[in-house]
Amino acid sequence: MSETVLEVAGLSKRYKRIQALQALDLEVHERSVFGLLGPNGSGKSTTLGILLGAIHRDGGSYSWFGQGEAHHLRKRIGAILETPCFYHYLDAESNLRVVARIKECSEEAIPAVLERVGLSNRRKDAFKTYSLGMKQRLAIASALLGDPSVLVLDEPTNGLDPQGIAEIRELIVELAAEGRTIVLASHLLDEVQKVCSDFAVLKQGKKIYQGSVAELNEHEDVYIVNSNDREGLKSLLSEWSFVKQVKEREDELYVQVTEAMGAAEFNKKCMDKGQALTKLIRQSGSLEKRFLEILRQGQ
């Protein structure tokens, strides 16, 4: 097992009338890309806010690098929470200079991180003249200052156009490939699926699921089938080891398989056994369904 970068135990937070977090436990390992997934208002930002010292918690504890909660540990973490926060009247370079002094890292890294996010040509312009996408990229540049081994990103693609979203995701994948540990909060399943290795699902402040993205993908293939010989088809399906579950509905069978195969191959296997299908639908996007299912189960 790789080393634990972040450990969270029993974290709780209550705003006046809302229980924002209830006894949250998490463990993030070195070099993993950990997704914190959940609908808006599920407690993702509250969690990250507490872990980064901005929000007081009511109970529980957390520990970075196995060394506790001390503020200086955050200098080794690159983090952006919600909207990018910079001094509007300062240009990109001056803003990063402030961050460099706080993190006690060299200012020499500033041109390189600006280059990396494609802001070199705008480095002398005031932050307030930036578009949302540029602000977000500056936030990532700022998070990269001091070459941190851990990045915490809260909804990094929020409000960006499709091209901006693609660029940021590509950058996250690159950063992960460099061996950094990344904690990513998102309400977009698709985002977590594309960039994360592990994830936890939050709902109303409670963790209702934790697992690896690979595991989640296993549940992906579902076939909706029917034939004139329903009983024969059912018994045939129950013989196959790659069929995980068969559910019977009014005029169709709902078949979950563990092995990825095309619809054609599935059809051929049935034909070989003498079953002519009258209906065959391979359900795509069932990951979304699975996610919604998890959310439903959490209720």
Added chain:
Amino acid sequence: MMRLIQIEWLKIKSLKALWIMTALYFIALIMVSVGAKSGLDFLTAKGMDFNGINPSIVPLYAYDDLWQNLAYMASFFKIFPAFILIISMSNEFTYRTHRQNVIDGLSRSEFLLSKMSFAAFLALLSAVVLLLLGFLLGSLHSDVRGTEYMFQSIEFVLAHALQFFIYFTGAMLLVLWIRRSGISIVLLLLYTLLLERIITGILRLALSWDDVINFFPLRAINRLVPNPFGKYIFQETQTFLGLQDLAIALLWLGLFTFGIHWQLRKRDF
């Protein structure tokens, strides 16, 4: 500590409002301290007198009166640098950079120290300018010269710095609590120019609680440099820094600092 001062400096050095306010304050300070003499000459020319005394013979710039005179005149302008502090602090809340600072690895106390270092810097800068003005005006106008007089009562320059610093700390607590520059500035103006005067006025006239009014914050701060001009019209005037006054002012400094600390600890960033 140097690092915290550098951080604050990087934040504010390109803030236009800061430079405008600073310039305004020093221009006002220089104009009033240099112009006060001309003002008195003007009053003489208009035939005015104070109980039979010709205003132009008032030794405004004579050692050792000079230090208290200048510091007293300067105290009327302390609200300008206080505005600068309010703006620099409320900027943090508006842009939510106070939060980002903490996320990036600053502790809350470091954030506070960084801001307070700027308040201390402004108070000291003002004291230095006062000192230079004092030596300049003294060498031009004082009829008594010589080091034995020059440095007498010079503690009022230090009292001035302390006075400003305590006032700034109060302004800082206000903006930490309100979090908006506009409302904070209006409240500070109202309190400084009006509110405390009304309250202490009522207490003094209606209830004759003369002892209590010295404990009000603005009065406590102002009494670090008492009004020196009474002596020129033969009124009893305090020409030294009172120990009790100093103690009350320091008590307020303690209360303000405690309040700021409490705000930072208690509230989410």
